[in-house]
Every structure is written in C-alpha cells, then in structure tokens.
Amino acid sequence: MAHRLVIILLACALFFSNAFASESILEPQPTVHVPITLSHNTTECVCDNPDFYYETDYPDTGVTRYYWFVVGDYYHRPDGHERATMAVNGSIPGPTIFANWGDWVVVNVFNNINVTDRYPGNASVTIHWHGVNQFGTVLNDAWDGVFGGIIINGPASADYEEDLGVLMISDWTHLTPEEAYDTIQLFGPQTLSTGLLNGSNVWDPQQDAYACPSWNNFQKNMTGTCHLKRDETEIMGSRFNLTVEAGLTYRLRLVNAAVHNSFEFLIEGHDLTVIAADLVPINNYTTHSVKIFAGQRYDVLFTANRSDRGPFWIRAIPLNQCSSIWKTATVSGILYYGEYDGTIPKDLEINSTTNGCTDEPMASLVPIVPKNVPPIPQNAPFLSNRTSCTTGHNCSASAFVIETTINQVKMNGGTDDLFRWLINNNSMTSRWGYPTAEIINNTDTLERYTDWNFYEVPDDHEWVYVMFDNRVKGKGNRQASTPHPMHLHGHDFYILAQGTYPWNESSVQLSNPPRRDSALLPGPGGYLLIAWEANNPGPWLMHCHFGWHTDMGFDMQFIERRQEFRTSMNPVDWAVYNQTCVDFLPFDLGNKLLQSVGENQAGV
Structure with a gap:
C-alpha cells in the first residue's frame, strides 16, 4: 500500500557542500503532522476486497506532509567504537518518515557534507525512497547510501494492539565502506566486525581482536584509519531493547539495511506472524523465524504470551552460507516484559538449524489481492522450446x-x-x-x-x-x-x-x-x-x-x-x-x- 505514497524531492539542485548561502537553512524544520485516522483493524481492511489493488485504488487524504533532511558527515559510536559516518539529521538510522496511506510527502534534502580529508573534493548526495514506486516522479529516484524508515499508517491484514515501528537490521565494520572498498575489489568479501539493531549494539573487550580487521586482507591493503577511540567502560555501546505488556500483540516492520550480509530474525520463545512482504499484504502465516536479505522488508506480529516473562533475546543471526560476521550471536537485542531492568536473558536457542541462504518460500508469500500474469511469450529466449510468437499470445512482451x-x-x-x-x-x-x-x-x-x-x-x-x-x-x-x-x-x-x-x-x-x-x-x-x-x-x-x-x-x-x-x-x-x-x-x-x-x- 506504499505505492501511492508519492515522495517528491525538493531542493535537489543543492548537491554540493558549498552551495549554501546561509547556515540557517541547515537546521531541520518542524514536520507537519496530521492525526492518523485509518484503523489497522482487519474489519476496516479494504485490501480484503478482491477488486481493490493498491496501484490503482487508494484513498485521497488531501494531506501533504513535509520533511527536512540534512545529510552530513559525523563520527558515531553505535557499538562504542568511534567511526566516521554519513547520516541524516545526525542520527543512525536516519529519521523515519510517517504518513497516512494516500498522503503526499515532500522531502527537502540539504547537503551539509564537509570538504575534508575524508572527501577530497565535493561529495554529492542522492536518496532512494526504497519501496515507493515513484509513479510520475522518477526524476526524484536515486541510489541510496544512508538509511531511515518509512511507515505508512493504514489498514493491515491482521489485528494488533501496538505498532513498535521500524527495526533496522544491518552489518557494521569499523572501517568505512569507502575505506574497505579497495580491499573488497582486490580480495573479495571480508568478514565484517559486527551488526546493529536500529543502529546500536555492544562491544565486549574479548572482541577487540576484530574491531579493526587486522586478521585478513584489510591489513594488506589498508586505505584508511580504523578509529579505535573507545569508552573506558568494560563493555561499550548499548544494546537494542523492547519493552512489552503481557497479553498484547505487537507489530514490527523489519528492514535489512546491510551492505553485505543476510540474516535470520527471531524473538526467542515467541512465534512470528508475517503479514506483509516488501509492503505487499499477504495471507498471514506463522513461523519461528524469518530470513531477510539486503533490501527486503517484512511486517511481523508477535504476542507477549510467555508465562515466564523473560527477558528474551531478539536475534538477527547471519546466514552462515552467504554471510560473514565475527561472533554471530552478538547481533542481538533484548525483549523485556514490563519495564527495562538490564537483566541479560538466558540463551534459549543461539544456533539456528535452518541457516541456509534461501528466500522465504514462494508458497508462503501469497498476496491477499490476487493478480495473475499473462503467459510467457512463446519466443522468450529462456524457454527451451521457444517458437515464433503468434497473435494473441502476449507477443508484445x-x-x-x-x-x-x-x-x-x-x-x-x-x-x-x-x-x-x-x-x-x-x-x-x-x-x-x-x-x-x-x-x-x-x-x-x-x-x-x-x-x-x-x-x-x-x-x-x-x-x-x-x-x-x-x-x-x-x-x-x-x-x-x-x-x-x-x-x-x-x-x-x-x-x-x-x-x-x-x-x-x-x-x-x-x-x-x-x-x-x-x-x-x-x-x-x-x-x-x-x-x-x-x-x-x-x-x-x-x-x-x-x-x-x-x-x-x-x-x-x-x-x-x-x-x-x-x-x-x-x-x-x-x-x-x-x-x-x-x-x-x-x-x-x-x-x-x-x-x-x-x-x-x-x-x-
């Protein structure tokens, strides 16, 4: 249902860090909010109507929402180790865009990247609105480099009590991607340091050997400085956590924003109900875990129904056949019943038994609104018995x-x-x-x-x-x-x-x-x-x-x-x-x- 949330990028001529006439325009402006009026209950879910299709049938709220993004270079410590970063409005992940289904969204993007040794010249900025099809606004589509969430409030295909928002899953290395690239293109993929959940994780002193990759080809072809400024505490950084109320059902919007790793997501002791894949509502299915590859999104529900009250690990386990992160069990957060108290959960299931590199099964991803595809043209080059295309057999394809x-x-x-x-x-x-x-x-x-x-x-x-x-x-x-x-x-x-x-x-x-x-x-x-x-x-x-x-x-x-x-x-x-x-x-x-x-x- 995101596909008619059309995003327009304004001020796109301001690609260069010296293009500003005044520092005053660099401050993010207040966002215009309009009360949410669409329910998420299935009783109001028009997507159950077989005649409804989100690319052609959608509400017109008459609302335009405005956002201001300032892209700049910073130093962040998402896991306690300081590293050069590029961020929107100073945060990792960047700010989330909220809108009602049927809204228009206008995003003003300003480039405030400094000309430093890190960028020996001027650095341009583009943003891709991932999952938004940009009907009629292709000139505002681009490639992505920084990331944040997009939430479209509207009907869902299953009931829940509370929306916990976007959960960004990403890998992380203490070299910047630019610093690592020369090595990657010489030697191929390298094992990365760790991963993040919504831009945070912890780093144990026992992991210091992996903080800056001196154990592989990064050392042979180092192109930059691996920053090792660290906190004085024994364990650095902070762990992602969620607090829930027993008996309620919650929605999580999973996003894999990794540069080179794929994950299996689970909440120990809880089943997940998958209600959407890449924003497309699907017939709900219940599973223990969800495999999520770079660029993919899944909307999942879980119910806080454990009698023992936890806490419980929230895990993003790298898929071992196509991913490489040191200390794979460390990409994790904690689910608390009631209030956060800092207790570390017991390990219920660190190792996954289905950790191969396969997508969620096609049979599980059945769209609620049925749509069929015309027959493949008879002259398609991938058919073994292709023939000349005859009239009426999709010959224009x-x-x-x-x-x-x-x-x-x-x-x-x-x-x-x-x-x-x-x-x-x-x-x-x-x-x-x-x-x-x-x-x-x-x-x-x-x-x-x-x-x-x-x-x-x-x-x-x-x-x-x-x-x-x-x-x-x-x-x-x-x-x-x-x-x-x-x-x-x-x-x-x-x-x-x-x-x-x-x-x-x-x-x-x-x-x-x-x-x-x-x-x-x-x-x-x-x-x-x-x-x-x-x-x-x-x-x-x-x-x-x-x-x-x-x-x-x-x-x-x-x-x-x-x-x-x-x-x-x-x-x-x-x-x-x-x-x-x-x-x-x-x-x-x-x-x-x-x-x-x-x-x-x-x-x-």
Missing part, C-alpha cells in the same frame, strides 16, 4: 535473459586485477555528469552507451519477463558461489520461478504469484524468473542489493516507454533537474567531484 558472471579485470590502466560483476558480459559503468534521464531527454542514442547496461521496454503496459541465470563461469573458470538479493526500482515484480538449476518450465507460477520489489537470486547455479507490467515510464535501475556488488557493476537499467517519459514528466521537475545538471557540470569537468572511490565503481 519483452523477455530478457540476464547472465551473471564474476571476473577480475584491470581498470583504468591499473596494474591490479579487480573483481567486477558482469551482466551479460558487461559491467555497468555510468557517469554522474551525464545521467540516464538527461540522455533520454536529449534524444541521445542509448546504443552508444553499452557500459550503462540499458534494456529497452518500449510499449505502453507491455509485460516484461526477466530470467536471471547464476550459472555462468568467468575468468579462470570461476563460478561465484554467492546468491544475490535483486531489487527493482519503480515497480513491484511478480516472482514466477526461483531455485537452482535444472529449471522445470512447468513450475512457472502465473496465478497470483508473490509480488515484491526485492527477491533472492540463489547461488551458485540459481535462477530467478520475474515479471512486471510496464506501467511507470522512465529509466529504472535494477541491481544486486549487496552494496559492494553494486559498486562492482552488478546493475542494469530498464528504459520504460522512453518517449512517453520525455513528454509526461512535470515541467517543474524537468526545470529543477536540468538546473541541477547545469550546476553539476563544472564539478564533473573539473574532476572536483568524488564519484565514490576513484573511477573503479559503477557510478550508482
């Missing part, structure tokens, strides 16, 4: 095969072999100084920019079918063993098939398949078949949500109805966008702008 490969290549005249991810033998490399929307608006030829990984979808409301193939071997006959959490901007997609080869074409699910915007491409040897309707003109990014994979080129762009995109955008948005590009150009041509770390990244 676009169908693509996306083969993923890991390679090591020399970049920009360098001498080192660096890891790069390839999409159909091409690793994405774009330029901030000439973004895709400008290429389209200039009627430039997309075919000239082969490194940008463009895939064109020309027709109105055409269906798109994409098969991801994770079997292809790269340089040295190397096959990557990792899965990839794939995220599409601007759409929910339908998951038609997911698993490891061999693929059985008869297993394709066209009748009310799972709908979401982030799903796992299994690995090694995995496949993921998805589809969506081309109902949102513009250039939309799709990428692996592991941050370093994105940096290494695991990205592609679907150019949807490009001619309509050029003519349908709001003229005011185009004016602001074009002025932004004019302001940006001197920085880009003068090589004054830092495009992440050097020129060895994809540019997203």
Whole structure:
C-alpha cells in the first residue's frame, strides 16, 4: 500500500557542500503532522476486497506532509567504537518518515557534507525512497547510501494492539565502506566486525581482536584509519531493547539495511506472524523465524504470551552460507516484559538449524489481492522450446535473459586485477555528469552507451519477463558461489520461478504469484524468473542489493516507454533537474567531484 505514497524531492539542485548561502537553512524544520485516522483493524481492511489493488485504488487524504533532511558527515559510536559516518539529521538510522496511506510527502534534502580529508573534493548526495514506486516522479529516484524508515499508517491484514515501528537490521565494520572498498575489489568479501539493531549494539573487550580487521586482507591493503577511540567502560555501546505488556500483540516492520550480509530474525520463545512482504499484504502465516536479505522488508506480529516473562533475546543471526560476521550471536537485542531492568536473558536457542541462504518460500508469500500474469511469450529466449510468437499470445512482451558472471579485470590502466560483476558480459559503468534521464531527454542514442547496461521496454503496459541465470563461469573458470538479493526500482515484480538449476518450465507460477520489489537470486547455479507490467515510464535501475556488488557493476537499467517519459514528466521537475545538471557540470569537468572511490565503481 506504499505505492501511492508519492515522495517528491525538493531542493535537489543543492548537491554540493558549498552551495549554501546561509547556515540557517541547515537546521531541520518542524514536520507537519496530521492525526492518523485509518484503523489497522482487519474489519476496516479494504485490501480484503478482491477488486481493490493498491496501484490503482487508494484513498485521497488531501494531506501533504513535509520533511527536512540534512545529510552530513559525523563520527558515531553505535557499538562504542568511534567511526566516521554519513547520516541524516545526525542520527543512525536516519529519521523515519510517517504518513497516512494516500498522503503526499515532500522531502527537502540539504547537503551539509564537509570538504575534508575524508572527501577530497565535493561529495554529492542522492536518496532512494526504497519501496515507493515513484509513479510520475522518477526524476526524484536515486541510489541510496544512508538509511531511515518509512511507515505508512493504514489498514493491515491482521489485528494488533501496538505498532513498535521500524527495526533496522544491518552489518557494521569499523572501517568505512569507502575505506574497505579497495580491499573488497582486490580480495573479495571480508568478514565484517559486527551488526546493529536500529543502529546500536555492544562491544565486549574479548572482541577487540576484530574491531579493526587486522586478521585478513584489510591489513594488506589498508586505505584508511580504523578509529579505535573507545569508552573506558568494560563493555561499550548499548544494546537494542523492547519493552512489552503481557497479553498484547505487537507489530514490527523489519528492514535489512546491510551492505553485505543476510540474516535470520527471531524473538526467542515467541512465534512470528508475517503479514506483509516488501509492503505487499499477504495471507498471514506463522513461523519461528524469518530470513531477510539486503533490501527486503517484512511486517511481523508477535504476542507477549510467555508465562515466564523473560527477558528474551531478539536475534538477527547471519546466514552462515552467504554471510560473514565475527561472533554471530552478538547481533542481538533484548525483549523485556514490563519495564527495562538490564537483566541479560538466558540463551534459549543461539544456533539456528535452518541457516541456509534461501528466500522465504514462494508458497508462503501469497498476496491477499490476487493478480495473475499473462503467459510467457512463446519466443522468450529462456524457454527451451521457444517458437515464433503468434497473435494473441502476449507477443508484445519483452523477455530478457540476464547472465551473471564474476571476473577480475584491470581498470583504468591499473596494474591490479579487480573483481567486477558482469551482466551479460558487461559491467555497468555510468557517469554522474551525464545521467540516464538527461540522455533520454536529449534524444541521445542509448546504443552508444553499452557500459550503462540499458534494456529497452518500449510499449505502453507491455509485460516484461526477466530470467536471471547464476550459472555462468568467468575468468579462470570461476563460478561465484554467492546468491544475490535483486531489487527493482519503480515497480513491484511478480516472482514466477526461483531455485537452482535444472529449471522445470512447468513450475512457472502465473496465478497470483508473490509480488515484491526485492527477491533472492540463489547461488551458485540459481535462477530467478520475474515479471512486471510496464506501467511507470522512465529509466529504472535494477541491481544486486549487496552494496559492494553494486559498486562492482552488478546493475542494469530498464528504459520504460522512453518517449512517453520525455513528454509526461512535470515541467517543474524537468526545470529543477536540468538546473541541477547545469550546476553539476563544472564539478564533473573539473574532476572536483568524488564519484565514490576513484573511477573503479559503477557510478550508482
């Protein structure tokens, strides 16, 4: 139901840290709040109506909510160890956007990143509104780097008494991602220090050996200073905790905001009822734990029904087949009945018995509002018995095969072999100084920019079918063993098939398949078949949500109805966008702008 919560980014021309005329505008302004009027009880849940669909049927509250975000660089101690950070309004996670279902939201974003040794030049800022499909506002969609929650108050598919808000699950290292990147692209993934729940955790002195990674390739290729300023207390930081009242049912909105790790979430001694996946209401199912990959969100309910009253561990256990965090049991918080008293829980179940790298089963993620997908066109390149497409068999659809490969290549005249991810033998490399929307608006030829990984979808409301193939071997006959959490901007997609080869074409699910915007491409040897309707003109990014994979080129762009995109955008948005590009150009041509770390990244 988030998909008509349309977010507009204002002041987007202020990309540079020296663009401010006055310090006074850097202070966050008060947020306009409107009383919540929509109930979360199932008795008022219009999503139970088979004719209701959140992309086309939604309330009009007549309300616009305003937020002010100031992005700056700071030093934080989320687990007691001080580290350089980038944050919104000084907090990690950033502020949560609250709105009613059917509201408009306007976010004013200001760049207050200082020009320091950390950023040897000017640093630009973009924000992606993850899970919001941006109908008609694609010019305000971007790649993400800092994070905060989005809560849409409205009907839910199950009853509960209290909403506990967003719970951000993330990994954490005492090197910044920029400092770690040179090592990652040389040696591959490294074990990270710890993880955080809503931006906090504790650090025990016994973990000091892992505070700054001197035990692996980070030491061999150190690009920055690992900050070791610490508190004098024996255990540093603070642990995330929740307090509940016995007998009540609570809602948690789980978000995996990790850069490179996946988790199994559980509350010891309590079952979870899953009511939504990536904001799509689903038929409720009860489970002991939920596996959540980077970019995914699950809304879960739990009831405080334990007679022994705890306290109980809240755990985010790294999936050991595709994640790497030291002291895996330390990514945890505490659930208290009544008041917080600092008591440490007894260990009920530290080790998970189902810790493999698999998505939540497709059979569990059944949308409440049923929607079907048209048959796959007979000439789709991933079908073994493809034939010419006949009239009436979805012949206007676009169908693509996306083969993923890991390679090591020399970049920009360098001498080192660096890891790069390839999409159909091409690793994405774009330029901030000439973004895709400008290429389209200039009627430039997309075919000239082969490194940008463009895939064109020309027709109105055409269906798109994409098969991801994770079997292809790269340089040295190397096959990557990792899965990839794939995220599409601007759409929910339908998951038609997911698993490891061999693929059985008869297993394709066209009748009310799972709908979401982030799903796992299994690995090694995995496949993921998805589809969506081309109902949102513009250039939309799709990428692996592991941050370093994105940096290494695991990205592609679907150019949807490009001619309509050029003519349908709001003229005011185009004016602001074009002025932004004019302001940006001197920085880009003068090589004054830092495009992440050097020129060895994809540019997203």
